[in-house]
Amino acid sequence: MVALVGYTNAGKSSLLNALTGARVPVRDRLFETLDTRTRSWELADGRQVVLSDTVGFVRKFPHHLAASFHATLEEAREADLLLHVVDTSKHEGEQEIRAVNAVLEEIGCLDRPTIYVLNKMDLVEDASEVELLRRLMGDVICTSAVTGRGLGELAQRVGGLLTDREEEMVVRAGVGNGRLVSWLHENGRVLGQRCYDETIELTVKLKPNLTGIVQSLGGDVTAPAD
Numbered sequence: 525m526v527a528l529v530g531y532t533n534a535g536k537s538s539l540l541n542a543l544t545g546a547r548v549p550v551r552d553r554l555f556e557t558l559d560t561r562t563r564s565w566e567l568a569d570g571r572q573v574v575l576s577d578t579v580g581f582v583r584k585f586p587h588h589l590a591a592s593f594h595a596t597l598e599e600a601r602e603a604d605l606l607l608h609v610v611d612t613s614k615h616e617g618e619q620e621i622r623a624v625n626a627v628l629e630e631i632g633c634l635d636r637p638t639i640y641v642l643n644k645m646d647l648v649e650d651a652s653e654v655e656l657l658r659r660l661m662g663d664v665i666c667t668s669a670v671t672g673r674g675l676g677e678l679a680q681r682v683g684g685l686l687t688d689r690e691e692e693m694v695v696r697a698g699v700g701n702g703r704l705v706s707w708l709h710e711n712g713r714v715l716g717q718r719c720y721d722e723t724i725e726l727t728v729k730l731k732p733n734l735t736g737i738v739q740s741l742g743g744d745v746t747a748p749a750d
């Protein structure tokens with residue numbers, strides 16, 4: 525699960541639309557998005573990740589929007605990876621990043637793996653602003669939801685980070701267990717598969733926290749033999 529977070533008007537919904545072909549309303553005004561939208565995002569290697577758009581963060585949150593904001597925080601809490609979207613065309617980029625990070629800290633998400641997405645690059649005239657943010661944030665990707673710049677690179681980086689968290693394992697099950705086999709193809713990356721006697725054996729890359737599901741579906745999980 526990947527969540528787009530960031531200051532209001534940074535371009536989160538525009539990026540969700542550009543990356544997934546969704547049609548979430550986008551407008552040049554504060555708090556355009558008031559509920560969480562979730563879409564399936566297919567990375568270059570065919571893997572599907574769940575990408576969520578969230579309500580924009582601000583320094584002082586208006587009280588009547590508290591309920592929407594609360595739902596957004598849940599989304600951020602559940603995400604494996606945060607894409608912190610920044611409006612790079614504004615001079616307040618740095619203050620806005622700090623304001624968003626203060627909220628993330630409050631909800632205990634500041635240590636979540638995060639990619640800083642410097643968006644609206646098509647509007648940037650002052651390259652020194654970008655350099656400053658790059659120095660401050662370290663790992664950044666420059667994008668434009670309008671021209672599509674950087675979106676491929678972003679998908680690659682997300683894929684790389686999620687792959688790092690996967691582990692290789694061997695799953696054995698009865699040959700008739702089609703449910704488990706299709707679950708593994710959907711939720712992991714199957715590197716190899718063979719059948720012997722009445723057993724099917726798959727070598728898969730999978731997030732370790734999913735092994736419980738594999739077992740509940742009748743799979744026997746072991747580490748790969750070297």
Ligand SMILES: Nc1nc2c(ncn2[C@@H]2O[C@H](COP(=O)(O)OP(=O)(O)OP(=O)(O)O)[C@@H](O)[C@H]2O)c(=O)[nH]1
Nearest residue numbers: 532533534535536537538555556557580644668669
């Ligand atoms: N030029 C340019 N405009 C962009 C880009 N990304 C978003 N916008 C514009 O910025 C405005 C805000 O975009 P949204 O996608 O609604 O921003 P958001 O972060 O979802 O905003 P909230 O939902 O209000 O928090 C819209 O007018 C978009 O068309 C970009 O990369 N380049």
Ligand SMILES: [Mg+2]
Nearest residue numbers: 536537556557
């Ligand atoms: Mg939005």
